Amino acid sequence: MTPAPAADQSQPLEKGLYIVATPIGNLGDITLRAIDVLRRSDVIACEDTRVTGKLLKHLGIAARLQRHDDHASDAARARLIALAQTQAVALVSDAGTPLISDPGYRLVSEAREAGIAITTIPGACAAIAGLTLAGLPNDRFLFAGFLPVKDKARADTLTGLAGVEATLIFYETAPRLERSLRALAEIWPTRTMAVARELTKLHEECRRGSAAELAAHYAAHPPKGEIVLLVGPPVAAEACEDLDSDALLRAALAEMSPAKAAGKVAKATGLDRAALYARAVELKAG
Structure with missing residues (x-):
């Protein structure tokens, strides 16, 4: 050139x-x-x-x-x-x-x-800087701006993005980070995520884990600064054979009905919803 x-x-x-x-x-x-x-x-x-x-x-x-x-x-x-x-x-x-x-x-x-x-x-650009640090798939990614503040609007937004086969990039504020991670844990408990903060500054940090793990960390260590929140793409269905679907179903059944538990695990893993529902009913009864 x-x-x-x-x-x-x-x-x-x-x-x-x-x-x-x-x-x-x-x-x-x-x-x-x-x-x-x-x-x-x-x-x-x-x-x-x-x-x-x-x-x-x-x-x-x-x-x-x-x-x-x-x-x-x-x-x-x-x-x-x-x-x-x-x-x-x-x-x-x-x-x-x-x-x-x-x-x-x-x-x-x-x-x-x-x-x-x-x-x-x-x-x-913070979104691109965060993507380069996270080590998540970057051949396809979607920048989705800030998540909505209200719980229902946030849940609706995440549900609408569930089928996007790409790494998702959000901006978030420090006071809202833990709450957003809790919401992500409800919808996508198995996806790998990353929090990148204080980018290019002295205390630059990029931490990876599940949404629940990250939420627990930042509950104990309240963050500061502007934040890039990244969500890895859905787990391919063929890669789900090694997942402990029973464990995921049991965790979901502690808070919801078999139908909702099956839907939640199906969305997170790509496994067949009908088969998960049948198994959830068995687990609930047993």
Whole structure:
């Protein structure tokens, strides 16, 4: 691949919208290209001017900042699009790659409809960093953002993702982590999961195990920081022969009816639900 020619940093940037990734923790992860674009942009649209202001101060960049978050009005987006028609506008989030569970989707979509040139400046992304650390299958993965806060909505979301044959990636907050892991343990007790936190920082951690094991650990050791929660893909049916289905059924029967227990184990393992139900009835009776 032929490298792109180096930009002339003495010249103004071409007009348009620049999507700029920033560090997720370690400031050393800012790219040279990102620094150049931020330095030469006419306007930087950001979630929080205080957060971005600290980064720019560290980089020695003086810039015109304009707040742009999830609550930005249609009029605010229209103003940025108008600016990008004649100036260089950079879009950043508080950390990582913009638009990945961060503001920007509507702005980029409307800018594209307006015929504005859009350039991406790639860099750090917590979801991808977590995936590289977890050691879970990564040939197929699905990023699913933040899990819902309410129990029923969370359960409905997870149930809808049950058949996805890929590693699932979620973002989660520290106060909600244990509760989400408990919910995952109910639905997918046998899947391997991972919690990646404090990514790129001094106390970076990636811990693997079942949802129940991870929930117990974080109940005893309350986490801090932003978290990436990863769920391994469903266990292939042919690989389930070595599973102790009776043990799984007994655990489920302690809390639910044979029909529900069979459904739960079938969803977690891929085993035949009818056969599991028949066995659950036997276990319940015995």
